[in-house]
Amino acid sequence: MARAPTTAxxxxxxxxxxxxxxxxxxxxxxxxxxxxxxxxxxxxxQARTPQAVLDQRFxxxxxxxxxxxxxSAGRVPAGDLAPVLVFIHGGYWRSLDKSDHSFVAxxxxxxxxxxxxxxxxxxxxxxxxxxxxxxxRALAWTWRHIAQWGxxxxxxxxxxxxxxxxxxxxxxxxxxxxxxxxxxxxxxRHALSISGLFDLEPLMHTPSLRExxxxxxxxVARVSPxxxxxxxxxxxxxxxxxxxxxxxxxxxxxxxxxWGRRAVPVCEALPGLxxxxxxxxxxxxxxxxxxxxxxxxxRRD
Numbered sequence: 618m619a620r621a622p623t624t625a626x627x628x629x630x631x632x633x634x635x636x637x638x639x640x641x642x643x644x645x646x647x648x649x650x651x652x653x654x655x656x657x658x659x660x661x662x663q664a665r666t667p668q669a670v671l672d673q674r675f676x677x678x679x680x681x682x683x684x685x686x687x688x689s690a691g692r693v694p695a696g697d698l699a700p701v702l703v704f705i706h707g708g709y710w711r712s713l714d715k716s717d718h719s720f721v722a723x724x725x726x727x728x729x730x731x732x733x734x735x736x737x738x739x740x741x742x743x744x745x746x747x748x749x750x751x752x753x754r755a756l757a758w759t760w761r762h763i764a765q766w767g768x769x770x771x772x773x774x775x776x777x778x779x780x781x782x783x784x785x786x787x788x789x790x791x792x793x794x795x796x797x798x799x800x801x802x803x804x805x806r807h808a809l810s811i812s813g814l815f816d817l818e819p820l821m822h823t824p825s826l827r828e829x830x831x832x833x834x835x836x837v838a839r840v841s842p843x844x845x846x847x848x849x850x851x852x853x854x855x856x857x858x859x860x861x862x863x864x865x866x867x868x869x870x871x872x873x874x875x876w877g878r879r880a881v882p883v884c885e886a887l888p889g890l891x892x893x894x895x896x897x898x899x900x901x902x903x904x905x906x907x908x909x910x911x912x913x914x915x916r917r918d
Contacts, residue, residue, distance in 0.1 A: 637823040640864035643779075643892040653893040660720035669719070670766060675735070675758035678743070681751055683735035683758070684715055686722035687766045692729035698769035699731040700914040703759060707779025707812075709820075710748055711740045711829040721776075724900045724907075730914055731768035733759050740829050745817070745840050752784045757796055760804050771801075774913040775808035778896055782813020782855075786842035786872065789851040807913045809854045811895055811906070812865055815843040815872040819864065843868075847876035854883035854909050858890030865892070883909060 644650045665671065670685040688699035702725055706718045715736040722732035735755035737748045760770040777785030785808040793800040814820070817840060821832045838844055853876065857869040866886060873884035887906060890898055898906040 632819060632822065634822065634824050637819055638825050640862040641820065641823045642825050643862075646862060647891050647893055650893055653897075654717070657717055657720050657896075660723075661717060662719075664719040664723050665716075669722075673758070673762075676751055676754040678738045678751055680714075680736045680738045681754065682715075683733055683755055684719065685763070685766050685768075686719070686726055686732040686734070687768070688729045688731050689726045692727060693767065698764060698772075699729055699767050700772040700774065701731045701733060701759065701763055701768040701770070702910065702914060703733045703735065703756065703773060703775050705735065705752060705775065705777040705781030705784050707777070707781045708739075709826055709830070710737075710745050710780045711826075721896075721900055724902060725910070725914075728911065731763065731766060733763065733768075741831055744836060745830065745832065746836055749784060749787050749840055752788060753791055753796055756788060756791075756805060757793075757800055760800060770804075772914065772917065773805055774910065774916075775805055776811065776899070776910060776913075777808070777813065778811045778899075779892065780814060782810030783815060783817070783840070783842060785810050786813060786815060786853055787840060787845075789848040789853060790842075790845055803850065806851050806918070807853075807916055808851070809910055809913055810856070810872070811899065812857045812861060812892055813842075813855060813868060813872070814865075815841060815868045815875070817841045843871045843875040847880040851880065853881050854913065855881055856883065856885045856887055856895075856906060856909065858892060858895040859886040859888050860891040861895075 672682045674682050693699045704721045706713050715734045718734055725732050737751045763770050775785040788805050789808055793802055793804045817837045820826050855869050855872050857865050873881040898904045901907055
């Protein structure tokens, strides 16, 4: 059962605004963040080859489009469909774009995986609950259409980074039959959250975020995964870099405590990684994080 939100006065008594910014302002914490963005942009441009299927519309919002990166030719056994990795980008629901994250696709394509990267409208033009619904539509579209590009709709792994980790976790509790009568109840069974945010209450009071997000207590209660019941049957792997702030580490532990070990079988701090280098680990063959993604894609339960 969801708990009642803490009053603003009580929260501010516990958390100083400057401390909150120190905990949640990742660009401030990693001064070289621009180098990561530049490298990702260059790699993403190379990933958008003629084989990529760009800007497929899945909903009415201006940014409700997604990109499909089919598995590389010859990497999927004849007659089989490829498992599907849906990557949801971060940016605190207020910045970044799917085109910044195309770089995630090639390493998985070469391993016989179809990759889908959806976009969403950004705060403050929309709310965080609005973005959750947009991602619901993106997953429904993926289930209905991905076989057209060789993807298996019954083998979808959600991977989300930062704000995307919150969105991935929320989708595990979606009642898909209410979204569409044609959709299976177990459309999404497994997710991997990388540096996810599971308790949005502090973000209402973080100076660098509150004006863009405009979160209300009611919204926080609706979209904080740690305030929701554990998904029935679904699982979430929760990881964060060990060099992240103590708040990001708290979020990672919190979802295991809230949902339990059955629903969160993996809860790890990955040594030597910060909020941005953790995404490099995702696309590094042999790294623990990359292996977790592959293990999720290979599951058929």
